[in-house]
Amino acid sequence: MKRSLIYLLSAGGLLANGAFAQKVTIPVETAHNAVVLQVSDKNDLVQSYFGEKLNATGDYAQITAGRTSDYTGLYRSAYTPSGSRNLLEPAISIQHADGNQSLDLQYVSHKVDKPSADITITSIQLKDPVYNVQVTLFYKAYLKDDVIEQWSVIRHQEKGEITLQKFASANLNLHGKTYWLRQYHGDWAKEMRPEETQITHGIKTLDSKLGTRANLLMPSMFMVSLNKPATEDEGQVMMAALEWSGNFRTDLELDPEDNLRIMSGINNYASAYKLKPNVDFTTPAFVYTFSNTGKGTASRNLHNWARNYKLMDGKGERLTLLNNWESTYFDFNEQKLFELLKDTKALGVDMFLLDDGWFANKYPRNDDHAGLGDWEENRKKLPNGIASIAREADKDGVKFGIWIEPEMVNPKSALYSKHPDWVIKQPKRDEYYFRNQLVLDLSNPAVQDFVFNVVDSLFIKDPKMAYIKWDCNAVIYNAYSAHLKKDQSQLYVDYVKGLYSVLQRIRKKYPSVPMMLCSGGGGRVDYGALQYFTEFWPSDNTDPLERIYMQWEYSYFYPAITSSNHVTDWGKQPLKYRTDVAMMGKLGFDIVVSKLSPQDLQFAKDAVVNYNAVKSVIWHGDQYRLSDPQTDPVASIMYVDTNKSSAVMFNYLVSSRYDAGPRARTTMKGLNPAKKYTVKEINLYPGTQSSVKAEGTYSGDFLMKIGIDPVIESGRSSVILKIDEAR
Ligand code: GLA
Numbered sequence: 172m173k174r175s176l177i178y179l180l181s182a183g184g185l186l187a188n189g190a191f192a193q194k195v196t197i198p199v200e201t202a203h204n205a206v207v208l209q210v211s212d213k214n215d216l217v218q219s220y221f222g223e224k225l226n227a228t229g230d231y232a233q234i235t236a237g238r239t240s241d242y243t244g245l246y247r248s249a250y251t252p253s254g255s256r257n258l259l260e261p262a263i264s265i266q267h268a269d270g271n272q273s274l275d276l277q278y279v280s281h282k283v284d285k286p287s288a289d290i291t292i293t294s295i296q297l298k299d300p301v302y303n304v305q306v307t308l309f310y311k312a313y314l315k316d317d318v319i320e321q322w323s324v325i326r327h328q329e330k331g332e333i334t335l336q337k338f339a340s341a342n343l344n345l346h347g348k349t350y351w352l353r354q355y356h357g358d359w360a361k362e363m364r365p366e367e368t369q370i371t372h373g374i375k376t377l378d379s380k381l382g383t384r385a386n387l388l389m390p391s392m393f394m395v396s397l398n399k400p401a402t403e404d405e406g407q408v409m410m411a412a413l414e415w416s417g418n419f420r421t422d423l424e425l426d427p428e429d430n431l432r433i434m435s436g437i438n439n440y441a442s443a444y445k446l447k448p449n450v451d452f453t454t455p456a457f458v459y460t461f462s463n464t465g466k467g468t469a470s471r472n473l474h475n476w477a478r479n480y481k482l483m484d485g486k487g488e489r490l491t492l493l494n495n496w497e498s499t500y501f502d503f504n505e506q507k508l509f510e511l512l513k514d515t516k517a518l519g520v521d522m523f524l525l526d527d528g529w530f531a532n533k534y535p536r537n538d539d540h541a542g543l544g545d546w547e548e549n550r551k552k553l554p555n556g557i558a559s560i561a562r563e564a565d566k567d568g569v570k571f572g573i574w575i576e577p578e579m580v581n582p583k584s585a586l587y588s589k590h591p592d593w594v595i596k597q598p599k600r601d602e603y604y605f606r607n608q609l610v611l612d613l614s615n616p617a618v619q620d621f622v623f624n625v626v627d628s629l630f631i632k633d634p635k636m637a638y639i640k641w642d643c644n645a646v647i648y649n650a651y652s653a654h655l656k657k658d659q660s661q662l663y664v665d666y667v668k669g670l671y672s673v674l675q676r677i678r679k680k681y682p683s684v685p686m687m688l689c690s691g692g693g694g695r696v697d698y699g700a701l702q703y704f705t706e707f708w709p710s711d712n713t714d715p716l717e718r719i720y721m722q723w724e725y726s727y728f729y730p731a732i733t734s735s736n737h738v739t740d741w742g743k744q745p746l747k748y749r750t751d752v753a754m755m756g757k758l759g760f761d762i763v764v765s766k767l768s769p770q771d772l773q774f775a776k777d778a779v780v781n782y783n784a785v786k787s788v789i790w791h792g793d794q795y796r797l798s799d800p801q802t803d804p805v806a807s808i809m810y811v812d813t814n815k816s817s818a819v820m821f822n823y824l825v826s827s828r829y830d831a832g833p834r835a836r837t838t839m840k841g842l843n844p845a846k847k848y849t850v851k852e853i854n855l856y857p858g859t860q861s862s863v864k865a866e867g868t869y870s871g872d873f874l875m876k877i878g879i880d881p882v883i884e885s886g887r888s889s890v891i892l893k894i895d896e897a898r
Contacts, residue, residue, distance in 0.1 A: 196232040197281055199293050199310040200224050201317045204461045206310065206343070207231045208249050208295065210278040216297060216308075217247040218344045222407070223463050239428060246426050247344045250297065250308055250323060251434070252276045253337070260374055260424050262342035262434050263323075266443075267302050268331035275299050276306055289314050303328040311456070316476040320414070320456040328448050335444040339436035340413065341457035347397030347407070350431045352423060354393045355724065360712035362693040363390070363724040365801075367400055370425050378420040380440050382647025382663055383578065383610050384694035391419040391697060392728045394466070395431065403796050404465040404840075410473060411435070411459035412728060414481075414699040417667035418442065441650065443660040455699055466727060467840075471793050474730035478791070481698050482733060483678075483686070483705045489732060489790065490570060490638060490685060491520040491779060494761040497739050501528035501537050504552045508560050514764035515569045517772075519779040522570035522637055524759070525560065529553060529573070534583040540607045543579050544586030546625050548632075561633035572638025572685075577625035578670070579608045579645055593618050595662070597649040605645035606691070613669030614662055615654035622673045630681065641704070643690040667699075674703040687735055693721075696729070706735045706757055713761070714742035715752035719806045719823055722755060723796070731810065732790035737761040738775075746771050747856045748823065748889040750778045754854075755789065755808060755821055758782050770857045781854045785819040785893060788812045795840035798822075804831040805883050809894075811841035815871070816896040818842065819853075822881040824888040831885075836878035839894070842871035847897040850879055854891045862887060868897040 195210040207220035219234045236247075243256040253261035254273035266272050276297040284292045293310040304327040311320040321341035327333050350370040354377055355363050377393055379385040391413040394401075401408035411433075413419045418438035426432050435457045446452050460476070462469035478485035493515040495503065503511075508525065515523040528549075531542025535549050542549075548556045557573065564571035580587050580594055582602065587594060587609075595610045596602050602609065611618050629636050652662045688700050689708035696707045709725055712718070713736075722734055734756030738749045746767075753759070760775065767775065792810040797820070800806035804826035811818040820839065824832055842848065847868040852861035862882040869879075874894070881890040 195278065195281070196234070197293060197295065198224075198228055198231045199291070199312050199319065200228065201312050201314050201319065203317050203463070205231070206319060207234060209234065211236075211244060213244050214277045215244055216249040216276070216278045216295060217244075218249045218342075219247065221343060221345050222461065241428065246428060246432075247430065248342065249295070250276060250306060250339075250342045251432075252299075259426055259432060260422050260434055261337055262339035262436075263306065263325070263335075264337035264439075265304065265325075266334040266336060267304070268329040268333055271302070273301075274304065275301065279305075304333065313476050313480060316460070316479065317462070317472045318458060318460045318476040320458045322454045322456045324454075325446065325452040326449065327446065330448075332445045332447055335446055335452060337436075337439040338444065338452065338454055339434045340454040341433070341435050343433045343459075345395065345397065345409065345431040345433065347431070349398055350423075350425065351396040351400045352393060353396070353400070354389075356389050357693070358388060359691060360710060362710045362712070363721045365724055370395075370423055370431060372425045375423045376420060377423075378438050378440070379418050380438060382417060382650060382666065383643055384605075384646045384690045385417050385419065386690070386696055387646060387694045390693070391415070391421060391435070393421065394469070394727065395423070395433070401462075401465045403467045403799070406465050407461070407463050408466055408469050409459055409461045410466070410469045410727060411457065412698060413437075413455060413457050414697060415455040415667060416670060416695055416697050416700045418663050437664060440663075441660055442663050444664055445658060445661070458698060467796060470727045473728055474794060477698065477701070477730055478732065482701050482730070483703055484683065485730075485732070486791065487705070489706065489757045489786075490522045490572075491757070491782065492522040492524045492572065492638070492759040493518055493520050493764065494524040494526055494737060494759055496526035496574075497761045498763045499528075503528065505555060505559065508553075509563050510765070512560070512564050512567045512569060516567045517776070518760060518764055519776050520569075520758075520760065522572050523564060524572045524574070524638060524640060526574040526640070527576070527642075529557070531584065533585045534581065541581050541583035543576060543581040543608050544584040544611075546575070546577070546628065557629070557632045561635060565635070570637035571633065571635070572640065573629060573636065574640040574642060575625055575629070576642040576644060577622045578611050578613060578643055580611055581608050592653040593621070595647055595650060595652060597651045598653075600649055603648045605648065608645045610645050610647050612652045612654055612662075612666070613673070614652050614665035615669070618654075619669050619673050623676050626677050627680070636684065638685050638687070640687040640689055640708070643695055671699070674700075678703055693725075696725070701729075701733065706733050708735050712741065713737055713739040713749075713753075715744050715749045715823075716742060716825060718752050719800055719825060722752070723800065723806065723808070726794060726796075726808075730790075731756045731794060733757075735759060744888070745856075746774060747854065750775065751821060751854060751889040751891055752823065754778070754782050754785075754891070757790075758786070773857045777857070778854055781891075785853075788817055788819050792818070793841055797837055797840060798833070800825040803833070804828070805833055805837075807837050807881070809839060809841065815841065815843040815846065818848075818894040820881070820892040820894065822883050822890045822892070824883050824885065832883040833880075836880045838876060838878035839874045842874055842894070844870060844872035844875060846871045848874060848894050849897050850874070851893050851895075852881075852890060853893045863890070863892065865892075
């Protein structure tokens with residue numbers, strides 16, 4: 172009796188055949204998938220489907236809510252309001268100008284724009300029938316890449332300000348028998364450690380409250396598999412992330428009817444946000460893709476989308492480089508840099524990247540305790556300034572790039588003495604430092620100008636400045652802004668908005684200079700920032716064995732072209748192994764070139780030449796994972812160009828057990844079965860021969876079904892194969 176009453180209450184206009192009297196059906200489709208929104212007879216917008224699309228768009232109208240014990244009609248809300256009927260985690264929560272905390276959101280209208288043949292933008296207007304508050308939900312669908320970006324815009328016409336207490340970007344519903352979450356955690360030098368678990372009832376929250384360097388302990392990327400953990404080539408899997416470079420929060424709630432609700436957005440922790448009448452509050456985009464054929468497809472979807480639409484210069488070129496961080500740390504002078512420029516040339520890479528330590532005079536930057544914020548050249552180390560290094564680089568025929576960390580300040584700096592009010596710190600509490608430094612208050616327009624000028628002045632000193640490494644080493648402690656006065660709870664949000672505003676100004680004036688997003692390693696890696704950056708620094712940990720695992724996990728979400736990989740002295744592996752791993756992305760070196768043995772130097776030079784021959788396949792091709800280092804003694808990954816005429820396959824021994832390494836051949840993926848290919852080992856160490864038996868030509872069919880033995884064993888712990896269409 173009770174159950175049928177509930178059923179009728181929630182079902183409202185139940186029809187004789189069991190279908191809801193749905194008023195409107197709004198399918199958001201991509202090439203293979205669909206998210207379907209429907210307006211219930213109670214005028215609520217619900218999300219009734221997420222998954223593989225139907226052949227006929229009209230069929231979505233037949234979706235029914237099925238049997239349900241939803242007391243509220245909101246379990247599947249497309250944007251769950253709070254304070255009215257809801258019983259579950261809301262997407263939005265507000266306090267009205269009169270102090271009331273209730274919100275109801277009813278469907279008003281929707282429209283679909285098609286800005287290009289490959290993109291649709293579906294926007295759905297919702298409004299509260301009692302209070303003058305409107306929310307517009309946006310679904311931007313990238314058809315070919317099977318990617319959707321989702322965000323919301325909140326607006327009101329109340330008398331006075333309303334306070335946004337929670338303001339998610341997206342609210343999704345997934346339906347499966349079970350749900351498997353793959354999430355990431357980490358710390359300095361330990362980025363992207365995966366954990367995969369079944370989601371149980373209640374709420375699992377992934378979040379950051381660190382402000383800056385927000386991903387130090389956890390990034391916003393995650394994946395959810397339906398029914399069982401997806402493998403590389405099988406299973407239903409959603410991959411997602413928030414495009415926001417600050418505090419984020421994703422709630423995964425298994426609801427009473429065993430559907431998975433996902434609410435993702437800016438973290439509302441300490442962030443109640445005041446909104447004036449008729450001003451839009453636009454949430455950042457939540458990006459996701461879905462695949463019925465495992466993680467490989469899903470990751471290639473994100474790679475293509477990123478390179479086509481999101482990543483700065485996603486289809487462009489990148490510069491190989493020599494960096495001086497680990498070879499000199501803070502200890503260098505002009506003469507030393509001149510020598511490094513010569514090493515850059517000798518190695519054959521494109522650019523020399525001058526790292527930390529080149530600036531500050533009153534408190535010279537000779538270690539990480541002083542100088543941050545004082546961006547004039549240190550007169551002792553660089554008596555003739557950056558301009559002199561740039562001139563010398565020009566003479567040597569190499570490009571020149573530089574490190575900055577413009578959002579930060581050491582208390583021991585002229586900047587701190589001059590503008591203590593620009594620094595995020597509690598006025599009445601002791602300062603607390605992260606790497607001996609504090610964060611500048613980017614919610615303050617004067618600080619935004621300062622940060623912009625740090626970059627702008629580099630181009631005044633060297634108009635040909637070829638590259639910027641933008642670091643961000645500290646988290647926000649003692650969050651307090653002298654600028655925001657009574658609006659302290661806006662600091663975390665306004666900081667990121669201020670950062671984006673500076674980056675937009677930089678990109679307007681310097682649209683093409685490549686910039687690396689670094690945050691003491693991978694402390695800030697997200698697609699909000701990558702609109703302005705060409706690449707990121709995955710981790711200070713460059714031990715190649717560690718990097719194999721780390722780059723593997725990053726690669727689910729970010730294409731190889733974004734991954735700056737430097738060959739350093741971290742790890743026990745030989746130079747070849749270290750270099751091969753660094754090649755799976757954007758290659759750089761941070762070693763003392765002058766101390767390399769003649770063979771090592773020869774190898775490194777040859778490696779740069781070899782890399783130049785395959786880099787465009789790695790950067791712009793499709794990535795396939797062949798052998799998983801989490802489960803196999805060998806990691807194998809290949810990249811295939813979009814014509815399927817050229818590929819490169821990387822293989823690494825990751826086990827030190829006796830006689831580890833596969834006895835079997837490794838089958839390839841992504842080739843054209845009908846084409847004929849040659850297979851050749853490249854990047855051999857001087858004086859060594861290949862053990863790979865691959866004479867003549869092979870069909871793609873053969874290589875993908877039978878495969879080739881890369882002969883991985885101790886003594887041959889790293890092998891690169893180049894696969895080319897036979898002409
Ligand atoms: C951070 C970066 C390093 C290096 C140092 C310089 O730790 O991740 O690559 O630039 O700062 O201080």
